[in-house]
Amino acid sequence: MTLYILRRIAAAIPVLIGVSLIVFISLQLIPGDIARALLGPMASQDTVQRYRESLGLNQPVPIQYLTWLWHVLHGDLGRSFTENIPTTALLAAKLQNTLILVTASLLLAIPLGVLAGIVAATHKFSWSDRLGMGTTLVLGNMPTFVVGLGLIALFAVQIPLFPPLGMYDILGSGGIADLLRHLILPAVTTAIPPAAIIAKMVRGSMLEVLGQDYVRAARANGISMRTVNYRYALRNAMPPIITISGLQVGFLLGGAVFTEYIFAWPGIGLQLQKAILARDISVVQGAVLIIAAWFMLVNLVVDVINRMLDPRLRSPR
Amino acid sequence: MHDQLAQIGIQERELSISHEEPEHEEPEPSRASRLATRWRVLARDRAALAGLILLAVIALAAILAPLVSPYDPNAQTSAVRFARPGAGHLLGADEAGRDILSRLIWGGRVSLFTGVAPTLAAAVISLLLGLIAGYFGGVLDQITMRTLDIFFAFPIVLLAILFAGVLGAGLRNEVIVITVILIPYMTRVVRTATMSSREQEYVEAARAAGAADWQIVLHEVLPNVVSPLLVYAAVLCGLMILVAAGLSFFGLGPPPPSADWGQMVNTGKSVLFEAPHVAMIPSILIVAVALAFNFLGDGLRDLLDPHTLR
Amino acid sequence: MSGSEAAVGRAAASNGSSGEPLLSVRGLKTYFEVGAKRVLKAVDGVDLDVHRGEVVGIVGESGCGKSMTCWSILRMIDRPGRIVGGSIRFEEEELVTKSETEMARLRGSRIAMVFQNPMTSLNPAFTVRRQMLDMIATHDRVSEREATDRAIELLASVGLPDVKRLLNDYAHQLSGGMRQRVLIAMALSCNPSLLIADEPTTALDVTVQSQILELLEQIQQQRGLSILIVSHDIGVIAWLCHKVAVMYAGRVVEAGPVTAVTQSPAHPYTQALLASIPTPDTRGRPLSAIEGQPPDLSRLPKGCAFAPRCPVATERSWKAPPDLTVVAPGHTVRCVLYEGTP
Numbered sequence: 001m002t003l004y005i006l007r008r009i010a011a012a013i014p015v016l017i018g019v020s021l022i023v024f025i026s027l028q029l030i031p032g033d034i035a036r037a038l039l040g041p042m043a044s045q046d047t048v049q050r051y052r053e054s055l056g057l058n059q060p061v062p063i064q065y066l067t068w069l070w071h072v073l074h075g076d077l078g079r080s081f082t083e084n085i086p087t088t089a090l091l092a093a094k095l096q097n098t099l100i101l102v103t104a105s106l107l108l109a110i111p112l113g114v115l116a117g118i119v120a121a122t123h124k125f126s127w128s129d130r131l132g133m134g135t136t137l138v139l140g141n142m143p144t145f146v147v148g149l150g151l152i153a154l155f156a157v158q159i160p161l162f163p164p165l166g167m168y169d170i171l172g173s174g175g176i177a178d179l180l181r182h183l184i185l186p187a188v189t190t191a192i193p194p195a196a197i198i199a200k201m202v203r204g205s206m207l208e209v210l211g212q213d214y215v216r217a218a219r220a221n222g223i224s225m226r227t228v229n230y231r232y233a234l235r236n237a238m239p240p241i242i243t244i245s246g247l248q249v250g251f252l253l254g255g256a257v258f259t260e261y262i263f264a265w266p267g268i269g270l271q272l273q274k275a276i277l278a279r280d281i282s283v284v285q286g287a288v289l290i291i292a293a294w295f296m297l298v299n300l301v302v303d304v305i306n307r308m309l310d311p312r313l314r315s316p317r
Numbered sequence: 318m319h320d321q322l323a324q325i326g327i328q329e330r331e332l333s334i335s336h337e338e339p340e341h342e343e344p345e346p347s348r349a350s351r352l353a354t355r356w357r358v359l360a361r362d363r364a365a366l367a368g369l370i371l372l373a374v375i376a377l378a379a380i381l382a383p384l385v386s387p388y389d390p391n392a393q394t395s396a397v398r399f400a401r402p403g404a405g406h407l408l409g410a411d412e413a414g415r416d417i418l419s420r421l422i423w424g425g426r427v428s429l430f431t432g433v434a435p436t437l438a439a440a441v442i443s444l445l446l447g448l449i450a451g452y453f454g455g456v457l458d459q460i461t462m463r464t465l466d467i468f469f470a471f472p473i474v475l476l477a478i479l480f481a482g483v484l485g486a487g488l489r490n491e492v493i494v495i496t497v498i499l500i501p502y503m504t505r506v507v508r509t510a511t512m513s514s515r516e517q518e519y520v521e522a523a524r525a526a527g528a529a530d531w532q533i534v535l536h537e538v539l540p541n542v543v544s545p546l547l548v549y550a551a552v553l554c555g556l557m558i559l560v561a562a563g564l565s566f567f568g569l570g571p572p573p574p575s576a577d578w579g580q581m582v583n584t585g586k587s588v589l590f591e592a593p594h595v596a597m598i599p600s601i602l603i604v605a606v607a608l609a610f611n612f613l614g615d616g617l618r619d620l621l622d623p624h625t626l627r
Numbered sequence: 628m629s630g631s632e633a634a635v636g637r638a639a640a641s642n643g644s645s646g647e648p649l650l651s652v653r654g655l656k657t658y659f660e661v662g663a664k665r666v667l668k669a670v671d672g673v674d675l676d677v678h679r680g681e682v683v684g685i686v687g688e689s690g691c692g693k694s695m696t697c698w699s700i701l702r703m704i705d706r707p708g709r710i711v712g713g714s715i716r717f718e719e720e721e722l723v724t725k726s727e728t729e730m731a732r733l734r735g736s737r738i739a740m741v742f743q744n745p746m747t748s749l750n751p752a753f754t755v756r757r758q759m760l761d762m763i764a765t766h767d768r769v770s771e772r773e774a775t776d777r778a779i780e781l782l783a784s785v786g787l788p789d790v791k792r793l794l795n796d797y798a799h800q801l802s803g804g805m806r807q808r809v810l811i812a813m814a815l816s817c818n819p820s821l822l823i824a825d826e827p828t829t830a831l832d833v834t835v836q837s838q839i840l841e842l843l844e845q846i847q848q849q850r851g852l853s854i855l856i857v858s859h860d861i862g863v864i865a866w867l868c869h870k871v872a873v874m875y876a877g878r879v880v881e882a883g884p885v886t887a888v889t890q891s892p893a894h895p896y897t898q899a900l901l902a903s904i905p906t907p908d909t910r911g912r913p914l915s916a917i918e919g920q921p922p923d924l925s926r927l928p929k930g931c932a933f934a935p936r937c938p939v940a941t942e943r944s945w946k947a948p949p950d951l952t953v954v955a956p957g958h959t960v961r962c963v964l965y966e967g968t969p
Contacts, residue, residue, distance in 0.1 A: 018467030026483050125706070141607045143559040145566050146600040149586060153593040213747035220701055220742075221762050221813060222735030225727075235752045254474030258563060262586070276482035277568060288479050292471050299470075311752060311797040 004307060008300055019292045020072065023285050024065050072289070078282030082275070087282045091268060091290060098267030101190065102249075102256050104183055108191035109198060109252065110245050116195070117202025117241075121210060122229050133200065140196035144255035148189040148262040155185060186263040190255050194248035198241075205240040209233045239306045246302030250295045365616020368609035375606065379425035388416035390423040391574045399592040411581070411595045412588045420576040421602060427488065427577035428603075431570075432558035432610075435492050439499035440550050446500070447507025448542065452515055452534055461504070468501035477560050481569040488571040491564055495557050506549050507542055514541035544621040551617050555610025562603050578603050647719055649853050650677040650700070650821055655713035657692075657699045667924040669695040669708065671877035675855075677821065682847060682854045684864035684885065686900070687874035690921055693857045694743070696874070697823045700855075701738060702730045718820065736766040739814035741843075743826040745807035749798035755782075755809055756794040759816060766817040781812040785842060804835035811842065815850075822846075824856040828863060840866055861900055865889050870957075873897045876922050876932035878948075883958030893960040896933050931963065939964065 035052040043051075056064055071078070077087035116136070120129045139147075209215060210233050218228050257269030264270065268287045275283035378385050388406075393413045400410040408417040450461040468476065476498045484490040514520065520537050528536075564570050565579030573580070578599045585596025657670035670692045677683045685693040699710055702722060715722040718737065722730070734740075742748040750758055759778040763769065769777070775794075782790040785808045798806060807827065814822060824843065828836040844867055847854055858864055864871050864885065871888050873881040873896065881894040892898045899917045919936040928934060934944040943963045952965040 014463070015466055015470050018464070019470050022467060022471075023479070026479055029480075029483050137611070138604065138608065141555065141559070141611060142604050143563050143566075143607075145563060145582065146604060149582065149589060149596050149600060153589055153597060213742065213744055214750040216703070217740075217742050217748040217810070218750065218761075219731075220703060220734055220740040222731050222733070222765050222817075223761060224731055224765070227761070227765075232750055232753075236750065238752075250472040251474075254472035257475065257478065258566070261567065272478065272482075273567060276478065284479065284482055288471075288475060291475055295472055296470050309752075312799050 001304075001308065005304055008303060012296055012300060016293065016296065019296075020069055020289065021065070023288050023292075024068055027281050027285060028061065077286035077289075080275070080280050080283045082278045082280045082283075087286045090283065091271065091286050094266060094268045094271045095290065097265065098256060098260070098269065100179075100183070101186055101259065101265055101267055102252060104187035105190035105194075105252055105256065106249065108187055109195040109248065112191070113195040113198025113245075113248075114202050114241060116199035117204075118206055118229065118234065120199065120203040121206035122225075124207065129203075133203065136196045136199045138196075139192050140200060142193055144189060144193060144258040145262055147192050148186070148259055151185050151189055152262070182263075186259045186265050189262070190252055190259045193255060194252045197251070198244055198248055201244040202237070202241050205237045205244075206233060209237045212236070238309055242302055242305055242309075246298050249298045253291050253295060362616045362619060364612040365619075368612030368616070371605065371609045372613065375425055375602075376429060378422050379429055382422050382426060386419040386422045388419040390419040390576055391415060399588070399595070401592075402594060402598075408598050409592075409594050412584065412592070415576075417581075417595065417598055420581060421578065421599060424576040424578050424581060424599070427571055427575060428558060428561060428565075428579070428606075431488070431491050431495060431561035431577070432554050432606075435495035435499060436550050436554045436557055438492075438496045439503050440546060442496070443500050443503035443507050444542070444546065447504040448511050448534055448538065450504070451508035451511025452530070452538060454512075458508070461508075465501040465504060468498075473498055473502075474560060474563060477564060478567065478569070481564050481567075486569050486572055488575075491561060491570055494564070495561060498560075499553060499557065502553070503546065503549065506545055510542040510545045511538055514538050517541075548614050548618045548621065551610055551614035555607040555614070558603065558610065559607050647716065648676040648678045649681075649718060650675070650855070651714075651716040652676070652696070652700065653714045653716075655696065655699055655715060656711045657695050657704055657708060658711045659708040661707055661925070665925045668877050668927060669924060670699055671927075672713070673872075673874070673877070673879055674882075675872055675879070677853050677855050679820070679853055680851045681870065682856065682868045684868035684871040685855070685857045685874055686861050686864050686871060687859065688917075688921055689859060690924070691874045692877040692924075693874050694825050695877075697740070697825050697855065697857055700823065701734055701740065702727075703734075732766070735762060735814075735819070736817040737819055738821045738823060739817070739819035741807070741811055741814050741822065741824040741827045744830045745803055745810055746830060748810055749801075749806055751798050754795050754797055755801075759794075759809075759813055762813050763816050777816065778812075781816055782809065785809075785812045785815075785846075786838075787812070802835075803831050804838060807831060807835075807839055808842065811839075811846070815846065820853060822852055822854045824854060826858055827856070829859070836863075843867060861889065861904060873900070876927060877924060878932065878961065880933065880962070881958075881960045883955070887955060887958045891955075893954045893958070893965060894933075894962050895937050895939050895964075899938075931961075 035048050035057060052058055056067055059067070068078075075088055077091065079085070080087045080090050083090055116132055120132045123129045142150075210229075215228055215233055218232050219225070223232070256267070257272060259265060260267045260269035261273050268290060271283060272287040274280070275287065393415055394410070395414045397406060397410040398412060398414040400406050400414075402409040402417075406416050406418065408421065410416055411420070446461060450458040471479075477494055480494040480497060481490060484494060515538060517537075520533060523533050523537050561570070562577070562579030562582065565577050566583045568583070570577055570580050581599040582596050582603070585592075585599065588595055652673055652675040655670055655673045655675075656668070659667040659669055661667055673692070673696055675683070675685075675696070685696060687693050695704070695708075698704055700715055700717075700722070702710070702725070704710060710723060713723070717733075722733075725733070749755075753761075756775070756778065759781075760771065760774050763774040763777060767774075778794065779790050782793060787793055787805060787808050793801075793805075793809075801809065811827075827843065828839050831839060840863060843854065843856075846852060847867075854867070856864070856867060861871075868885045870883065871885045872879045873888065873894065875896050881888060881892065881897045888897060889901065892901055896917075903917060917936060922928065922932055922935065928945065930943075930945040930947055931937070931940070931949050934940040937944065941963060943966075949961045949963045950966055951959050951961055952967075953959050954965055
């Protein structure tokens with residue numbers, strides 16, 4: 001197993017290098033002179049030239065990439081010129097807030113999606129299955145920003161239960177109760193579309209397992225439906241469920257960017273949006289790199305868990 | 318797999334299709350009758366049909382915008398600011414007193430275009446890439462696939478935001494960005510379909526008969542690749558409408574005053590408290606169109622599946 | 628109907644059992660409503676008796692309703708299928724009207740089943756121990772230790788080697804024959820009075836097939852178990868059974884003691900079925916196959932379902948389903964050729 005994990009990590013390294021290349025190169029695509037674009041039309045030619053040199057832009061592109069990569073590997077993502085602090089420090093502070101949001105959403109999306117999928121599968125073609133799958137279809141096709149605005153319109157405007165925005169300082173004076181109050185709407189928003197997709201996929205893989213011979217055999221042996229559904233079938237449907245949930249984490253990370261923007265949640269996504277509009281390149285690079293690396297890590301963990309769950313791979317003879 | 322229906326010799330898919338007409342064993346149905354059969358299959362699939370009709374209506378309205386739009390989409394009438402849906406303005410008016418229905422109709426031009434055009438462009442490019450990688454295999458295939466793997470490491474929305482962010486806002490850039498992020502996904506589908514059809518016996522036979530590679534690809538492989546790509550493209554169209562709306566919502570779409578749906582939601586966001594309908598109406602339309610493409614994709618899959626044709 | 632009740636099975640006679648049979652199926656109908664107007668009559672009026680200590684076989688082509696009869700007895704017909712008529716009496720209780728909870732309690736404890744495909748009938752994610760203990764714990768309140776001891780004893784009794792290690796194995800670590808032995812051990816774990824075996828050897832290698840059949844025979848004799856066995860292979864039936872029912876298109880077309888049916892088959896279908904088995908006598912000659920296809924169960928002909936393929940069908944065959952006729956004591960047939968004969 002350790003060997004497998006090491007092999008998986010080794011395989012991830014070239015992909016990670018590729019990811020860093022894409023992030024780096026995409027910023028070369030900025031039309032015109034980056035330094036000029038950053039400094040604006042008011043800056044003098046002399047200032048632009050000095051700025052170019054300070055960014056290392058006078059060097060050949062491959063050298064620029066290697067220099068940048070070298071710094072990134074040492075935890076130096078450059079300097080945010082809008083906030084005028086090191087990008088790493090800026091993003092580290094935001095990362096924590098995003099982590100809170102994403103973790104809360106995952107804790108909602110995965111159990112909710114899995115449970116709904118199982119209930120639908122075990123009540124195949126009943127009205128609750130049809131209703132559930134119809135809802136799932138609609139919710140799964142909703143972009144996060146529509147869900148978010150819908151929830152605000154409903155729960156902050158029509159029935160004012162929760163504050164629509166105003167999470168400025170997570171660890172501020174409000175304490176945990178305040179955090180939760182502000183967290184609920186954003187977390188639900190981010191969780192709904194992935195939860196719907198998870199539900200749909202879980203239903204599918206459960207139905208497949210429920211049609212297997214060993215499930216019928218267990219029923220014919222008198223094992224109760226509850227045990228058959230929740231232990232025998234679920235255990236075997238686990239690998240696809242975990243894979244789907246892992247994929248949805250990526251979806252969820254993308255959605256969280258929108259949620260943060262809508263709810264002014266002070267995380268990486270909101271920072272990314274500000275940075276893009278301000279052309280704060282090092283912040284854009286850093287934020288994208290962090291989210292992509294995160295997504296890759298999730299995929300790796302999913303593969304490892306699935307391997308651990310499979311007795312064929314665990315104890316071959 | 319245990320299936321009681323299979324045991325008594327019946328396929329699950331037969332369940333949904335009622336057997337009204339007796340099946341005739343026609344050896345080579347004419348092109349016209351094949352089309353007629355396909356149409357019947359589609360017409361029976363109510364969800365796909367509803368999706369098709371909705372999309373046709375919206376597309377037609379967008380194309381004929383100057384004729385059907387009740388107002389100038391950018392005309393501001395301060396008297397009707399925040400007007401609720403009603404008689405004068407069917408879907409109400411926004412914060413600047415502009416007619417929402419007219420803006421939706423005109424915005425449909427941009428929103429449908431940013432969903433459909435990149436999908437078509439990406440389909441063509443992916444077809445080329447996927448056919449080459451899948452048919453010739455080897456190092457070329459390895460390089461293509463490893464490159465695509467890198468793209469799969471990004472959540473798709475994030476990649477769109479990154480590229481749109483560096484290229485800057487605007488319609489042309491939005492189309493480029495969406496095309497680029499689609500290529501890896503579509504290429505993978507084309508490659509898989511190519512590889513599986515390359516292994517078929519009739520391809521072997523064609524090769525043995527001395528057909529050139531380009532002939533085999535054109536006559537034997539391509540027809541088998543087009544159906545899965547078409548189905549996938551329909552589903553992706555819906556998804557890309559969402560992505561395009563998301564980019565516009567993020568401030569990365571075409572600049573004002575041209576109204577696209579995502580941007581309408583974004584401006585509506587700031588007046589959510591005073592007039593929720595300004596953001597909600599375009600939101601509903603976006604979701605409806607995405608769903609319509611989804612239904613259409615499912616319908617196409619059934620339609621192009623040779624099992625539904627007899 | 629009175630004909631089949633006069634059962635003259637070897638074991639039944641030797642056991643001297645009187646009164647009601649262990650299992651008595653009467654007029655069982657299991658239909659599948661697959662379309663708005665399409666009803667598949669998978670089982671269409673089946674009568675069947677299994678006495679204590681008796682081995683009864685059902686033979687027929689695939690799709691003739693023999694497996695569906697078994698699943699109906701266990702009341703495990705999935706939608707859109709449904710038992711629409713008839714009665715299933717088991718140990719003097721009616722099963723058709725029992726609740727699902729009562730049926731679940733009965734399955735595996737009083738009626739156990741051995742499955743067609745041992746390769747896929749064990750849960751791939753759990754060890755043999757887990758599956759056996761689950762089964763025992765479902766039906767009997769025993770300690771984990773007692774259950775383990777019982778599992779070990781059962782696994783050894785079905786001829787499995789190195790049982791203690793085997794308990795910790797997963798299905799993929801066992802051969803097909805071993806898996807079928809484990810499934811048989813599981814079936815026996817709660818001391819059932821009836822064992823239903825649905826094509827227990829079909830998926831196995833030829834050499835393993837005979838081992839499994841020997842095992843079933845040995846178990847039957849040691850425990851005095853009643854077995855209902857389904858097979859498309861009349862050789863399997865002839866080996867194990869006392870009585871046999873031949874099914875065609877959801878109906879029993881011929882039933883009787885296995886020697887009578889195999890040596891003097893009455894129904895043209897049974898005759899054709901027997902003619903299709905290779906024997907030393909037919910070596911070198913082409914095997915006769917039954918012409919044509921089994922009928923569509925949703926569009927059964929008005930008369931005898933076998934008429935379209937029958938070499939001796941008469942005009943009467945097409946008109947109405949043939950009645951049950953007794954051709955010898957305990958030997959019944961549904962064919963117009965015998966109607967009216969005493």
